[in-house]
Amino acid sequence: MNKQTISGFIRDYLHHKLNEKQKAQLETWYLLKAEENKSVEMPIAYEKLEAKIWNKIIADVSQTTQELPKVQKLKQSYRRIISIGIAASLILIAGIGYLVLKNNANTPDRFVIAKKYDLPAGTDKATLTLSDGKVIDLNKDAVGKIAAEAGIEITRSVDGTLVYKALNTGKSAGFNTITTPIGGQYAVILPDGSKVWLNAGSSLKYPTAFAENGREVALTGEGYFEVAHREGPKGRVPFSVTVVKNQTPSERVEVLGTHFNINAYADEPFINTTLLIGSVKVALNNNKAALLKPGQTARLSNENIKVQQADTEMAVAWKNGxxxxxxxxxxxxxxxxxxxxxxxxxxxxxxxxxxxxxxxxxxxxxxxxxxxxxxxxxxxxxxxxxxxxxxx
CATH class of the missing domain: 3.55.50.30 (Phage tail protein beta-alpha-beta fold)
Structure with a gap:
């Protein structure tokens, strides 16, 4: 973070205007300053080290902030953080574009992963399986029309999203499946206008055209849904997600709202359905059910549902990169x-x-x-x- 950003964060912190992520960024910046000032060979007493770090922080922001008389409040806050033993873990909060880990002379070699062994992040890639069994590699196809079947046209937008468009040919609908590999993610706009983001190692099965009385899809892995409102001859057309874990349908999510995330990976101990906007009903095969409000998570374990307050930021972090x-x-x-x-x-x-x-x-x-x-x-x-x- 540059000096102007730091001073702005400190000022907003003192006036209780920072959100949780901004607080985390400021705390990480402070703690990385501590890391830069550590001496592995010649340890410094805690009080002297803290004073040295804080003097450097003040020097960094002194030209751009008018809040220095109040900044001691921030220092006291971090002293409490350090004293309860979570300071080291807060270092994890550093993000690209905000903080850069400095591999200086004081950083032990065992804490550095050599660049020659490095691996890149995952990318937007998936395969689309059509109803006739044809498989299309979505990582290689150009932008524009990529397929047409059963009265629909399938295109890829400039941002890589898969988009379905009905052609009203009267042909019966088939089922398509979009699958992301480990190290991949993808987004699709379904025939009804609903948008689904798939995380790595996930799949979504859906009809190429939805029925007038219901919209049903099946998910494995993890997906974030923004469901489009749709009216039919008998009113609102419901949208439901069958969640499949270990090749077994485990729960059914009936959508009464719009934005929600489902995490149902086979290697996770629970199925978590987290609601951000609207309302959803989570139902099990044993007829147990729970209605969620925004900011709640339904956790499925041993055929029981536990509703609890959600960490929505963590639940949808993957979708936000x-x-x-x-x-x-x-x-x-x-x-x-x-x-x-x-x-x-x-x-x-x-x-x-x-x-x-x-x-x-x-x-x-x-x-x-x-x-x-x-x-x-x-x-x-x-x-x-x-x-x-x-x-x-």
């Missing part, structure tokens, strides 16, 4: 594995219960993510091809 880590290490590494197409291997020393907190861009190479997590000082990564070895 971000990692948000407010979870345990192994949960975070499952996200990393899917996006970078790597295998995670834990050796006998790997921490079992390390909790993380922070965010990063999903557009950066894997080394940036791993290097920042390592700054907790409680975990170490070794990258071997497409294997990430995790140790203490």
């Amino acid at each position: 971000e990692f948000v880590f407010r979870e345990d290490l192994r949960s975070a590494m499952r996200k990393v594995a899917r996006w970078y197409d790597v295998e995670i291997i834990y050796d006998e020393t790997a921490p079992e219960d390390l909790m993380l907190g922070g965010w990063m861009s999903r557009g950066t190479n894997i080394s940036e993510v791993l290097n920042h997590i390592q700054l907790t000082g409680k975990v170490h990564f070794k990258l071997e091809g497409r294997r990430v070895i995790v140790s203490k």
Whole structure:
């Protein structure tokens, strides 16, 4: 962050105007200043180190802010953060475009993933399987019309989104399936105008034309939905999602609103349905059901539904091109594995219960993510091809 951005964040922090992400960015900036001023060879007493860091912070912002008399409040706030032991994990919050990890002389070599072993982030790629069995690689086709079948035309927009358009030919509808690989993501606008974003390792099956009395799709993996309102002869046409986990239909989401996220990966312990706008009804095969309000998550476990307050930022971070880590290490590494197409291997020393907190861009190479997590000082990564070895 430049000086003007820093001073603006400090000013807004003091007036309680920062949102959670901005607070995280400011806290990370402060803690990375601490990291820059550490001396591995000659440790400095805590009080002297804190004073040295804070003097550098004041020097950084002194030319652009009028709030320095109040800035001690911020210092006290961070002293409390550090004192309760979460300072190291907050370093994870550094994001591309905001902070850059400086590999200076004081950074231990074991905390640096060499660039020659680096892996790029995932990209927009998927395959489309038509009703006749034909498979189209959406990573290679040019923008424009890519297929036509069963009375619909399928095109790719300039931003890569798959778009369906009805041709009103009277032909019966078939089913298409869009599938994203590990390390891929894609978005599709369905025949009714609803838009669905698919995360890595996911699939969506849907008809090429919806019936007048209902709209039904099936999801595996993770998807974010923005459902279009549609009126039929008998009123509003319902939209429902059958959620499939481990090749078994696990729940049905009946949409009464518009914006929601479903996470149903086979390697996750729960199916989480998170509502942002509108309302949805989550129903199980055993007739148990729950109605969600915005800001709530329905967590499915052992054929039971638990409704709880949602961390909506974390739930939809992937769709917004971000990692948000407010979870345990192994949960975070499952996200990393899917996006970078790597295998995670834990050796006998790997921490079992390390909790993380922070965010990063999903557009950066894997080394940036791993290097920042390592700054907790409680975990170490070794990258071997497409294997990430995790140790203490």
